Amino acid sequence: MSKINPKNSINSFSELGRQLLAPDAALNALIENEQYHNAWFTPASVSEAVAAIGAMLNTEDLTAWLSKYDLETGKPVKNVGLILAGNIPLVGFHDALCVIASGNKALIKASSQDARLIKAVLEKLVTIDAGFAGSFSFVDKLEGFDAIIATGSNNSSRYFDYYFGKVPNIIRKNRNSIAVLSGKETAEELFNLGHDILDYYGLGCRNVSKILVPEGYDFTFFFESIEDHKAIINHHKYNNNYDYNKSIYLVNGDKHFDNGFLMVKEDDRLTSPLSALFFNYYHDMAEAENIISQNAENIQCIVSTLPLHVKNQVVGFGQSQQPKLWDYADGVDTMEFLSSL
Template identity: 70%
Template sequence: MSKFSIKNSIKSFSSLGKALIEPDAPLMTIIEDERHYNAWFTPESVLRAVTALGKMLNEADLQVWLAKYEINEASPVKKVGLILAGNIPLVGFHDVLCVLASGNHALIKTSSQDARLIKFILEKLVAIDESFATQFSFVDRLADFDAIIATGSNNSSRYFDYYFGKVPNIIRKNRNSIALLTGNETAEELFNLGHDIFDYYGLGCRNVSKLLVPAGYNFNFFFESIEDHKAIIHHHKYNNNYDYNKSIYLVNSVKHLDNGFLMVKEDEKIASPLAVLYFSYYDTLTSAQELLAQQTENIQCIVTSAGISTLNQTVGFGQSQQPALWDYADGIDTMDFLSNL
């Protein structure tokens, strides 16, 4: 068995990144075929996820990222159980990457919603560097682990706490993302915000499900700017959600705005149903930051061009679904956790 080396890992991961940015024929086949296993995983969505992962795995960022941690290449290998989510394509890959990059062994329990892509991409990694073949296993049931990283709902997290509370763990719950608008956004910025809302059909925790807007905000310009995203309504599952929520609002006379593919409704909550975007008004940027501070535990990232300070990740318009290596879910530094096991 080859000795683990951070230098070799960086080289191998960056080679994988290049292969994902320019998918070969076998990878394009699996990108096309995923829709037969999960109707949300359209070729466009899967290609977007694969390409974003490829861009993330660039050599410069890998070096900067891993230089922050004291990873002992001679440390005993720990077995880290991973319970992966499956809401959007390859959403669990970053956890796998962290375990491999820390020199540990990943026991991977995939989601039934996203079981094939991650196996295929790890096979590509092994083809690049066969030393990784001994660094991961796919399992149906987790056992004999030294630590756990589990991603699920607020409900499942209670079970994870019960079963895995006695070992070092990271247990993630539901989160959603918010956009803070000032009213001075350009049409291009709002169009890009459409990507934060609609990419992956709004199913990701980094998708914007709520807007904070200044008092008296006029939504006409917002709707005009996102009009080019209207093709989303042709996806049957998205359309079903749109029709369902629209009928409930109409029957119950719930006040809302509707552009034919997205409904916008004033609501204090952050997590909105699919095809619905919640919003709240704010009076000043200071009061908006106070609202965000109160919801820190429920927010994944904040999309804005306003120069605000916050405990959560802030990203530019159109960037929420393009995280960097160091943009950790729930703000928990996975590599720090793994390198200190």
């Protein structure tokens, strides 16, 4: 396989973006039918993921992104094994894109939860430019790899370290995202925060699972502002989680707020169960930043408009699930890793 010139591939990637923003009949059928393979992958969720990637793959951002790296075509092609997660639709696409864009070959072990979508999207890329035909393959077992990028849980990361520790690797663990509120947010900002919390049913690492609020914060306006997200309770799996967690809180006598589709509970932990949102009060910005600092290694991104002095990525309300090409998981520059192989 000859090495693809990454700079020349910008047109192909941007054309893929355009096709994802205007899905054809075959992709629309896949979007509609994924729910029969994975109940969490509703047409609305899959459409949102497809559109987010379509928006990501625009010429301006692709050019700015790739221009930052030394992607010489004279370097030998490396086989990069990818172990992809399947918690939300197309969650592993960015890793595959990085390997392909770096001029290397992706050996993709897809999650059984999300094996069809990513294959269909990458096959679209080959239809656009046949030169990409050899830049990826889907495998049941990883062999012959020069490097590994693996995404999993805190438990699986230990196995990944053991099996793949002898080759260059990026191994990711569980992460969650948080929001920091000032108490002066508008109804629109809080409605958009509802997207950060509830899009993809809260299953993504970029979903907000915890919020920091100023002392004395009244949740009434927050609940009023997210009321239009209430249809989420009609999803049977989400509803099952809501009923289960509500019963646990009631039996244990745990104090919480409840609007009929989301429970909000004061809790120091970062990871809340589905249908629940944890919160802590903060006295001043120094205390909020200290809480973030103590949890920095477990935070994917922060949703806020406050001037936070933190090392984690900060995005605006409603933007947590709209990452740019350079918004790398865990803050690790995947392209820098790949270009240095």
